[in-house]
Amino acid sequence: MNKIRRWVPLQRLREFSLVIILIIVVLIFGNQIDNYYTPRTFNRISSTVALITLVAVGQTLVVLTRNVDLSVGSVVGFTAYYVGRYVSKNEDISPVMLAALAMSIGAGMGLINGLLVAYGRIPAIVVTLGTMAIYRGVLVEYSDSKSVATRQLPDWIKELPQESILKYGEYELRALPAIALVAAIIFFFLLLYTSFGRRLYAIGSSPEAANLAGIRAPRMVTLAFTLCGAMAGLGGMLYLARFGTITVDAARGMELQVVAAVVVGGVNILGGSGTVLGAMLGAILIGTIEQSLIRMNINEFWKDALLGLCIIIAVSVDRILINQLTPWWSRTELQRMPEEHHAAA
Amino acid sequence: MTADPFLEIRNVSKQFGATKALESVSLTLYPGEVHALLGENGAGKSTLIKIMTGIYQPDSGEILLQGRPISLHNSAQAQNHGIAAIYQEPLVFPDLNIAENIFISHQRRNPMVRWGKLYRDAEKVLAQLGVALDVRALARGLPLAAQQTVEIAKAISMDVRVLIMDEPTASLSIHEVKHLFGLVRNLRKAGVAILFISHRLDEVFEIADRVTVFRDGQFISTAPVAEVTPERAIQDMVGREIGDIFVKEPSPRGDVVLSVKDLSREPRFRNINFELHAGEVLGLAGLVGAGRTDVALALFGIAPAQNGHITYLGKEVRLHSPKQATQMGIVYVPEDRRQHGLVLPMSLTANISLPSVKNYRNQVGMVQHDKEQTTAEHYRQQLTIRTSSLSMPAGKLSGGNQQKVVLSKWLNTNPRLLILDEPTRGIDVGAKQEVHRLINNLAQQGMAILMISSDLPEVLAMSDRILVMREGQQMGIFERHEATQETIMAAAIGQTLERAANE
Numbered sequence: 001m002n003k004i005r006r007w008v009p010l011q012r013l014r015e016f017s018l019v020i021i022l023i024i025v026v027l028i029f030g031n032q033i034d035n036y037y038t039p040r041t042f043n044r045i046s047s048t049v050a051l052i053t054l055v056a057v058g059q060t061l062v063v064l065t066r067n068v069d070l071s072v073g074s075v076v077g078f079t080a081y082y083v084g085r086y087v088s089k090n091e092d093i094s095p096v097m098l099a100a101l102a103m104s105i106g107a108g109m110g111l112i113n114g115l116l117v118a119y120g121r122i123p124a125i126v127v128t129l130g131t132m133a134i135y136r137g138v139l140v141e142y143s144d145s146k147s148v149a150t151r152q153l154p155d156w157i158k159e160l161p162q163e164s165i166l167k168y169g170e171y172e173l174r175a176l177p178a179i180a181l182v183a184a185i186i187f188f189f190l191l192l193y194t195s196f197g198r199r200l201y202a203i204g205s206s207p208e209a210a211n212l213a214g215i216r217a218p219r220m221v222t223l224a225f226t227l228c229g230a231m232a233g234l235g236g237m238l239y240l241a242r243f244g245t246i247t248v249d250a251a252r253g254m255e256l257q258v259v260a261a262v263v264v265g266g267v268n269i270l271g272g273s274g275t276v277l278g279a280m281l282g283a284i285l286i287g288t289i290e291q292s293l294i295r296m297n298i299n300e301f302w303k304d305a306l307l308g309l310c311i312i313i314a315v316s317v318d319r320i321l322i323n324q325l326t327p328w329w330s331r332t333e334l335q336r337m338p339e340e341h342h343a344a345a
Numbered sequence: 346m347t348a349d350p351f352l353e354i355r356n357v358s359k360q361f362g363a364t365k366a367l368e369s370v371s372l373t374l375y376p377g378e379v380h381a382l383l384g385e386n387g388a389g390k391s392t393l394i395k396i397m398t399g400i401y402q403p404d405s406g407e408i409l410l411q412g413r414p415i416s417l418h419n420s421a422q423a424q425n426h427g428i429a430a431i432y433q434e435p436l437v438f439p440d441l442n443i444a445e446n447i448f449i450s451h452q453r454r455n456p457m458v459r460w461g462k463l464y465r466d467a468e469k470v471l472a473q474l475g476v477a478l479d480v481r482a483l484a485r486g487l488p489l490a491a492q493q494t495v496e497i498a499k500a501i502s503m504d505v506r507v508l509i510m511d512e513p514t515a516s517l518s519i520h521e522v523k524h525l526f527g528l529v530r531n532l533r534k535a536g537v538a539i540l541f542i543s544h545r546l547d548e549v550f551e552i553a554d555r556v557t558v559f560r561d562g563q564f565i566s567t568a569p570v571a572e573v574t575p576e577r578a579i580q581d582m583v584g585r586e587i588g589d590i591f592v593k594e595p596s597p598r599g600d601v602v603l604s605v606k607d608l609s610r611e612p613r614f615r616n617i618n619f620e621l622h623a624g625e626v627l628g629l630a631g632l633v634g635a636g637r638t639d640v641a642l643a644l645f646g647i648a649p650a651q652n653g654h655i656t657y658l659g660k661e662v663r664l665h666s667p668k669q670a671t672q673m674g675i676v677y678v679p680e681d682r683r684q685h686g687l688v689l690p691m692s693l694t695a696n697i698s699l700p701s702v703k704n705y706r707n708q709v710g711m712v713q714h715d716k717e718q719t720t721a722e723h724y725r726q727q728l729t730i731r732t733s734s735l736s737m738p739a740g741k742l743s744g745g746n747q748q749k750v751v752l753s754k755w756l757n758t759n760p761r762l763l764i765l766d767e768p769t770r771g772i773d774v775g776a777k778q779e780v781h782r783l784i785n786n787l788a789q790q791g792m793a794i795l796m797i798s799s800d801l802p803e804v805l806a807m808s809d810r811i812l813v814m815r816e817g818q819q820m821g822i823f824e825r826h827e828a829t830q831e832t833i834m835a836a837a838i839g840q841t842l843e844r845a846a847n848e
Contacts, residue, residue, distance in 0.1 A: 194457055202449055210438075
């Protein structure tokens, strides 16, 4: 038992419990919905999950530092529209350049958030609530309330969501989930293996200690917001690919799904702990519940209420489990070496 | 001490608002010495540490490193110069594991984390200290002694040249202290300059080479430890000008209002015993962290005691909430009035009526503002609160007037027992005297008063009896006539009793 405690961090246990919950949720829906276990369901859910995941991994960085970015929905909406408009006029732009454009726009918007939070010392919830409205307003102004229509887009972008990367029977891994997966893996390594990532944990874990340890928190926080914006920008391009038609209302309310995914995934909303893997599992859970409720033809309002209920249940269960387990799981004793040993040290 | 000084502090001053935290102090640290810094609460030790570690910048004066002036703008720069500090309350990152906690400040050298190497290096550093800790475990929930070990490991791993230790032994057992001193001696042998801050005089005499005393932000003395006696050190620490402080007049001692028997709340305080009479002021003296506020919080029901008996007005009671305490006539005026005493954006009137707002409702439950106004006006005159308007936000007032508002708010609930926590901290001399006069008048009217204060002249002038605490223990109760600054300070740092306790 001690060995398990030593080698399996509590976080892994948390993620494991999310997987269990996910299996239970799928079994319940499978029981309620006819023809649930089909490739079609899988593809629908996986494209929704892909979008949420992409934005949620960026959000994870921000939440780790005790902040939150509520403007991501508007950033997704704006970049989706802007990129759609741009590609309809410049059909020969390469996919990579278009993605770079989308990410730069998002990064710019994230940078504004980050500077205001880190250097302006305005609470993140206030800043991003404001920019959420402002970025949406900019979109309305820029678009002149017109929409981007699917027929204006080049074929490659329309076909992107159907592009299959891996195939197993009729189940395929399509391009959108594949991109989200790659992004998640990159961010997973960023948080686990770079000192930038570790410092984000440190800042969220104890801002005071971070300051005394000489960590430049404002710079790190700004960078976290910028990366979060860049991921939302990329999310905007994929949103365009998936839906084709982009109105000024695009991705409105997505920030709530994203924050929900992050929190359900066990990223502490008070900063300091959580992983990309958790956030991704959270996104899968949220996406699955949402799409399955749509399949059940449940009224829109009830769908949102049920989703809300699921979030509260998931987070409460997680809190209770973790609070019960933490003291027992991470018990560490200070052992002294025999006297002669440290006399030599 | 043939070597050149490693770090010199020259004529450094620092002011916060009207308070002079440091007035032209100097301190020299030589490589391979343990230099003890002594001083009462508020002597300026913490400010000096923060200046040495780059958290505060001095208003004037200079810092010399190996003879060259340096300026420190943040703790990263201080660390680059080899200056590190271990704080009284260790500041670990609860969500990071122990290895990361040790090396967090180093990571700028390498943008990628190599976990295997990190764990091995962390184990090596801990082995140097002669301890074994699971370096993969999160720091959350680590006992204080282990957290301190992590902090020391952190400092050692950084090639530290100057190590500041702010009361490192405060939370350690005797065995752990012995171990820590072994580490300190090793560091000294390695040529590190150590600034050692402790309230435990016997420890200072055991480990230090030189001793410096600060008082009220001023440099008092530096001497080799052989030339210092405990008596002289205490005299230097407390030799404060008494000035024209208001002295409480004798008041008739009435019945016992509060009697406390064997009151304990581990680990904050244990076995506290006293009686408090109507019309009496009982001073509660001791150093920061002695557990005085915790006793007050237990009596006010915020952090109830685990063991012991409280008898109030002849009946044994269990105090479990501030609401209950207030209803019974026990009120607490907190030390931090801006955070805990007042609602800063609210008007004076609303602040004063807040705890008793129920009494200001009309039949349909609406608050009657005219009645509130009358009360506020009453206290404005009685306590001479200086303000242009009673509808001004409380946050705009000076510290002394704010304190009067807090007092008004609680006096308006007609208490029998008034607990004051540092009632005159941070307020100017004039307002201080007014608060002292008020305490005097309340005692004359028969109120029982428990007054926590770190200001020794205040304690001596205002109390009928003085209870001294040290590290959660009651060191004794002194009658007013037998107490002096020296006896109180000696009890607060455990000077006379320390040896007996160590036996």
